[in-house]
Amino acid sequence: MTTLAFALSAVLLLITALHVYWGLGGIWPGRDGASCAHAVVGFRGVDEMPTPLACFAVAACLCLATLWPLALEDVFASPFPREGLAATALLIGLVFLGRGVAGFTPWWRRLAPEQPFARLDTSLYSPLCLLIGLSFAILAITEF
Numbered sequence: 001m002t003t004l005a006f007a008l009s010a011v012l013l014l015i016t017a018l019h020v021y022w023g024l025g026g027i028w029p030g031r032d033g034a035s036c037a038h039a040v041v042g043f044r045g046v047d048e049m050p051t052p053l054a055c056f057a058v059a060a061c062l063c064l065a066t067l068w069p070l071a072l073e074d075v076f077a078s079p080f081p082r083e084g085l086a087a088t089a090l091l092i093g094l095v096f097l098g099r100g101v102a103g104f105t106p107w108w109r110r111l112a113p114e115q116p117f118a119r120l121d122t123s124l125y126s127p128l129c130l131l132i133g134l135s136f137a138i139l140a141i142t143e144f
Contacts, residue, residue, distance in 0.1 A: 001142055005069035008135045011128075012066040016059050023055030042117025044110075065092050072139050086143035093136030100130030 021028070022040070027049075030036030037046045049055070068089050071078040078085060102108045103126025109118060 001139060002073050004135055005073040005075070005139060008069045008132065008139070009066050011132065012062055016062040016066055019055050019059035019062060022049055023052040023059060025052075038114045039116050039120060042112035042114045042121060044113055046114060068092060069136070069139055072143060082143060086140045089136050089143070090140035093133045093140060096129045096133030096136060098133075100126045100128075100133055102126075103129065 022036070027033055027036040029039050033049050034047045037049045041050065067076075068085065070076060071080070072082075072085050072089060080088075103121045108121075112118065112121065
């Protein structure tokens, strides 16, 4: 399980870094703010990236999630009991699983139809969320 925990944390760290980059004004994978928003936000009519505060808030949540698998594997000391860490990991996993499943629903597609987001969502973002959620669930369940 240690390999899974490190791999999961590495993926989450990369996603965290992307959100920090966007918060600092980065525009990849677009050419400008609007094309970046069309690729990574995708909501109907979006023409600009979320505010830096929003990007940094998501990055902060992802950063905490990055630490959870490592705490479950005792990579560092945690003040939380193992059962609490496992239960929280399961909740984090359910959030990611929910986002992953939502990306394949007609409701979500009506909410976020912009291209290339819609294509990237079904081919990359949603499957990645499902994989992250499943990884958290596996790590949590092995603790119970």
